[in-house]
Amino acid sequence: MPDHLPRSLSRDKIVAVGLDMVNQRGADALTMRGLAQALGVTPMAIYNHFDDKRDLLRTIADHVITSVDFDGGHSDWQRQLRHCFTALRDTCLRNPALPRLLEIEGAAPASALAPMRVAVAALDRAGLSETDSLRTFFLLVGFTLSQAAYQLRGPFPDLDPTRGPQAITLSAEWDFDAGFDHGITLITEGVIAMVKREKD
Known part of the structure; x- marks a missing residue:
């Protein structure tokens, strides 16, 4: 039947x-x-x-990614980058399975390239070469995914800077939003410095 x-x-x-x-x-x-x-x-x-589990996982990943507005439509390249990777971070925090989905062979949908297109276009406007734009994109992706993963899985007692012989005194609990903003700022300032150095 x-x-x-x-x-x-x-x-x-x-x-x-x-x-x-x-x-x-x-x-x-x-x-x-x-x-x-x-x-x-x-x-x-x-x-x-x-068709199979891989087809299902690819569709799940595509469903998550296509629901995200990575392109905020900002003319300023720094605001555009910040928007893109804030959107990626927020998506990973809501969907902790997404990074692993994109690692599974055959499960990454074509839509997974959406953040790359936005970021490379913004970095091109900043004045980086295509190669440096791609390198900076992967730096931003690595930073964003690792920061989101640490937020989801942490804290890790063995890595707690407030413990041990060289403990650091923190004024308050760790602010992941502020930490993310700090990292994006450092990277974008690095881009500005690189472009300026190449022009000099």
Whole structure:
């Protein structure tokens, strides 16, 4: 007897429940059988919508990325960069599974290039070469993802600067927003210095 699709089952519903599961348990822990149980259907019902797990993960990642406005439409390149990577950070904080989704072979959608296009265009306006623009983009991505990951998984007692023989006295609890802003400022000021040096 064929596996009839419940009227309530749709690609959007599968993606929504799948996204919730990967955010809670991680992308590697998601199984089609487990997702089917959460949806109250058989695994075959999901395969009627998706070719395989990789296809599903790619669709989940695309759903997350396409919902984000990386291009804030700012004419000022610094404001544009800040907008782009603040949007990326906020997205990762809401969807902690996203970085891992993009690492899985075949699961990264074409939309994953959206932040790169925005950033490289902004850095081009700043006066960087194409190569340096790409290098700076990857620096910004690495900083943004690692900062978001630390915020989600921390604090790590062994790395606490307020402990140990060379403890640092902090005036208040660590402000991740201020730390992120500080990092973006350092990188953009580095871009300004590099462009100025090349012009001199």
